[in-house]
Amino acid sequence: MSNGETRVPEHQHSHDHSEHGHSHAPTVSAGNERAVLIGLCLTGSFMVAEVIGGYLSGSLALIADAGHMLTDTVALFLAWLGFRLGRRPADIRRSFGYSRLEVLAGLINALSLFALVGWIAYEAVQRFLAPEEVLAGPMFVVAVLGLIVNLVVFRILSGADADHVNIKGALLHVLGDLLGSVGAIAAAVIIWLTGWMPIDPILSLLVSLLILRSAWALLTRTFNILMEGAPDGIDIKELQSDLRSAVPGLADVGHLHVWSLSSGQTMATLDIALAPGADPAVVSREVKARLAQQHDIGHATVEINWSGDGVDCPAATAQHQ
Missing domain, CATH: 1.20.1510.10 (Cation efflux protein transmembrane domain)
Incomplete structure (x- = not known):
């Protein structure tokens, strides 16, 4: 996957990963x-x-x-x-x-x-x-x-x-x-x-x-x-609320998972639902920018939910509370 890759469906749930490649391995000091x-x-x-x-x-x-x-x-x-x-x-x-x-x-x-x-x-x-x-x-x-x-x-x-x-x-x-x-x-x-x-x-x-x-x-x-628990200082519900209020064109956030690969490497995956008329590329870019700048999540994989249902994932969310 590419860094902060946005998944764009060919149909409803298939994804394009051909944008560009990269290594997830960190630079060791x-x-x-x-x-x-x-x-x-x-x-x-x-x-x-x-x-x-x-x-x-x-x-x-x-x-x-x-x-x-x-x-x-x-x-x-x-x-x-x-x-x-x-x-x-x-x-x-x-x-x-x-x-x-x-x-x-x-x-x-x-x-x-x-x-x-x-x-x-x-x-x-x-x-x-x-x-x-x-x-x-x-x-x-x-x-x-x-x-x-x-x-x-x-x-x-x-x-x-x-x-x-x-x-x-x-x-x-x-x-x-x-x-x-x-x-x-x-x-x-x-x-x-x-x-x-x-x-x-x-x-x-x-x-x-x-x-x-x-x-x-x-x-x-x-x-x-x-155990891939949420890093210290990150509350999943607060993070969802922050994204909804701070990113224009974002209607909802679901299936949000946040974990650490190692020290200083926080990662996230999430689904987003778009407001009517919102530009998918712009919204996904703003979501990734918000995660990186305000929450120190440097790698985010964003999937756009085109169907408008299934965004909420209470069981997944509860795992990170």
């Missing part, structure tokens, strides 16, 4: 891909050092943070892979290209965060039941280095397009790591000053709660895209 790759290298390299430091110091906070850095590494790799494959052009089997890979990667990121929280909670309970000695000195040094690395990665990713699901997911992972590093530093200081070992699992659980909140937000966003 080289800056996003580069930022994710740099973050991947930094995070993956330090993860090994943190695993060693957590093992030698006996700190659950460090081990938990190392586990989170492992999921960071996986998340960043999936994000990089999504951007890499997303540059592939659309083909005859995948006319929308490969951009939805970034949404799948975002879903995996969210699920990995839930798994991490479960593991930390289990380990924390074990530490409460059988406290283990923690070496505050090595723990402090490794935690400070981890904080520095995470700050650098967070700064790099913040300079990329944070609206992308993958960039957002990676930022949430790194933010969780930042909090984990701060918690590990605080635990090391408290252990060094007081010798109170339970602070290590306690701070690990507090960080886990923050990670859980971020994971839920990411999961709901990616799930909504995969």
Whole structure:
């Protein structure tokens, strides 16, 4: 289909798609891909050092943070892979290209965060039941280095397009790591000053709660895209009402479906009924312009209902409320 293509019937419901062709695959930002790759290298390299430091110091906070850095590494790799494959052009089997890979990667990121929280909670309970000695000195040094690395990665990713699901997911992972590093530093200081070992699992659980909140937000966003739900901020009934009132010559709007292909790619299909004497080409052009300029819907497929019936689609409309 062509971008914002208007379907003109040969008879009553056949459509002409020969106007012009195009690829639905988005332009993948080289800056996003580069930022994710740099973050991947930094995070993956330090993860090994943190695993060693957590093992030698006996700190659950460090081990938990190392586990989170492992999921960071996986998340960043999936994000990089999504951007890499997303540059592939659309083909005859995948006319929308490969951009939805970034949404799948975002879903995996969210699920990995839930798994991490479960593991930390289990380990924390074990530490409460059988406290283990923690070496505050090595723990402090490794935690400070981890904080520095995470700050650098967070700064790099913040300079990329944070609206992308993958960039957002990676930022949430790194933010969780930042909090984990701060918690590990605080635990090391408290252990060094007081010798109170339970602070290590306690701070690990507090960080886990923050990670859980971020994971839920990411999961709901990616799930909504995969379920082709209406994007945030779009109300189907309000959108129909806006088109009816703003577009001259438009009598009615029906069969309106709005969904996201991936981050920043909102699409719509709809039927329109024309007022008597209205020019079909002009009305359809104005509908597409209104959708793009006022509602950020860049790709709209408009079908003109010539019969004058069947415009309303309550069941379809209700799916997007």
